[in-house]
Amino acid sequence: MARPIRNQVLTGLALVLVALLALSQAVDPSSGTAPTHPRTVAAEAPRPPLAPALRRPELFDGRMFVAYYGTVGTPVLGVLGESTPEQAFARVRRAAAPFRRAGLAAQPVFELIVTVADSQPGPDGDYNHDVPVAAVRRWVEAARRSGALLVLDLQPGRADFPSVAKRWEWALRDPNVGLALDPEWRMHGREVPGRVIGSVTTWEVNLTSRWLEQLVEARRLPEKLFVVHQFRRDMLRGPHRVEDRRHLAEVQHVDGFGTPREKLATYAAVARPGDFRMGFKLFYDEDRPRLSAAQVMRIRPRVDFVSFQ
Known part of the structure; x- marks a missing residue:
């Protein structure tokens, strides 16, 4: 509301009209919000619009997260390579059904390897290659349509996780896209992927998570999944020093078959x-026998994220 004008004399009809015009524009009746003054726009860059998913509750609200894992175009690295995104969603939704918990349906997830470790150095000498952007964009769009979450998995070879993660910033700006680090494929010195099991320092993990959290804050995004894979103690050096990030849902994902x-x-x-x-x-192939959903949900410490490969 306009504040009452006391002890002032309006000196002409023109001033009255100007005042009424200003009041009529103070609130846009179609939106209920005040318009932005042109000088404000010039002086201050507009903030990114709120993502629709921003009102989503915290990710870990009692649900189990159930993921299908793999990369584009080949089943060798996991089940996502066996089908289209639409077919994969139907499969992961069926796999997730038995994981209903706390009265909540399980949350389907795609964990897509977008940077793949190589046994050869390649033109950059970093022993990795990126999946084509167009292929990844298809999975981003499919996850958005279906209500699944998408996690971008990184196998960096001799590169470091922060520099590789930044190559995928365009996808991580999406509210439904998170990030996973796979230290098995983080090489040091003369190490070659596939010949040794890699490792990562907590310092590097913290650099990556700090960059991702800054992206979340700058883009006003909802909480993101941040996954670190591990099946040996020496794969993650100094795990007690992992920083807790307020805007990231941090998951230690224990791999290994048998x-x-x-x-x-x-x-x-x-x-x-x-x-x-x-x-x-x-x-699916290496576990003999494979644990059931009921058995996984009885594991302690409690499992909140399970994936199928």
């Missing part, structure tokens, strides 16, 4: 539920 006894022993050896939410991987 018998249920072997998988649970690995989980018990590396799990750090005080620093992360916990993740667990199931393999």
Whole structure:
């Protein structure tokens, strides 16, 4: 409302008209919001619009997150390479159905390897290559349409995680897209992917998560998944020093295939539920026998994110 004008004399009809015009424009009746003054726009860059998903509750609200894992065009690295995004969504939704918990349906997730480690140095000498942007964009759009979340998985070879992550900033600006680091494929010195099991320092993990959180804040995005894969203690050096990021849902994802006894022993050896939410991987071909949804949900420390490869 306009403040009342006291002890002032309007000196002409023109002044009255100007005042009434200003009042009529103070609020846009179609939107209920004040218009932006041209000088304000010139002096201050406009903030990005709020993403529609910003009102989504915190990610870990009792649901289980169920992911299909892989990359584009080949089934060798996981089930996502066996089908189109639309077919993959139908499959992951069926796989997620038994993981209903706390009265909530499980959340479908695509975990897509977008930077793939190579056994050869390639033109850049970094022992990795990126999946074509057009192919990744198709998965981003499919996740948006279907209500799935998409996690971009990085296998950096001899490059470092922060520099590789920044190549995918365009996709990470999407509210439904998160990030996963796979230290198995982070090489050092003369190491070659596939010949050794890699590792990453907590310092590098923290650099990557800080950059991602700054992106979330700058773009006014909702909380993002931030996943770190691990199946040996020495893959993540100094896990107790991992920084807690207010805008990231941080997951330690315990990989490794084998018998249920072997998988649970690995989980018990590396799990750090005080620093992360916990993740667990199931393999369609290598696990003998594969744990059921009911068995996974009985694992302690509790699993909140499970993926199929």
